[in-house]
Amino acid sequence: MTPNQNRETVSIRDYHAHLYYDVNTLDEARSLADELNLIHPVKIGTFHQKPVGPHPVWSCQLTVSVDQLGEVIPWLLIHHGNVDVFIHPNTGDDLADHTRYVMWIGESYPLNISIFS
Numbered sequence: 001m002t003p004n005q006n007r008e009t010v011s012i013r014d015y016h017a018h019l020y021y022d023v024n025t026l027d028e029a030r031s032l033a034d035e036l037n038l039i040h041p042v043k044i045g046t047f048h049q050k051p052v053g054p055h056p057v058w059s060c061q062l063t064v065s066v067d068q069l070g071e072v073i074p075w076l077l078i079h080h081g082n083v084d085v086f087i088h089p090n091t092g093d094d095l096a097d098h099t100r101y102v103m104w105i106g107e108s109y110p111l112n113i114s115i116f117s
Contacts, residue, residue, distance in 0.1 A: 010101075012089040015069055017042075017062040017076065018055060020084040020109065029060060029083045036075060040068050054098055054111040055086070073103070080105050 021029035026047065033044050045061035052059065064072050064087075076085050084106035088097045095116040 010089075010091050010093075012066055012091055014066060015064040015087060015089050017064055017072065018086040018088075019060045019062065020055070020057050020086060020106075021060075021082075022058055023049075025082045026058070028081055032076075032079065032081065032083050033060060033062060035079065036062070036072065039075065040064075040072050042068070042072070051112075054113055054115055056109050056112060059086075073105075076105050084109070086111075 019029045019033060026049070030047060033042075036042060037044060043063035045063070047058075047060045048055075049058050051057060073087070076087075085104070086109070087103040087105070089101050091097055091101065095113060098111055098113060098116065
C-alpha cells in the first residue's frame with residue numbers, strides 16, 4: 001500500500017475567507033476587503049454586525065477562487081492588521097470545511113459547529 005492510498009479525495013469548489021472584527025475594527029475590515037478586491041478580485045459578502053452562522057463574532061465572507069488562494073493568503077498574512085481571518089474550503093461537507101480543513105490568520109475562535117448537526 002502506498003502512503004496516498006489512505007488519503008481521501010476532496011474536491012474544492014472555492015474558499016471562504018471570513019474577516020473577524022468588532023465595533024473598533026469594522027472600518028479596518030472594510031478597508032482590508034476593498035484593498036484585497038482591488039489586487040485580487042473577490043466576492044465580498046455582507047459586513048455582519050452580529051454573530052452569524054457558526055461565527056462567534058462579527059464577520060464578513062470573502063469568496064476566493066481556487067486559483068487565487070496562493071496569492072490571497074500571503075497578502076492577508078501581511079496586511080490583516082487587527083482583523084482576524086478564518087479560511088476554509090467549500091467541499092460540500094460543511095462540518096469538515098469548518099473543523100478539519102481550516103486555517104487562521106491572527107487569533108482563532110471556537111466556532112458554533114452545532115448548526116451543522
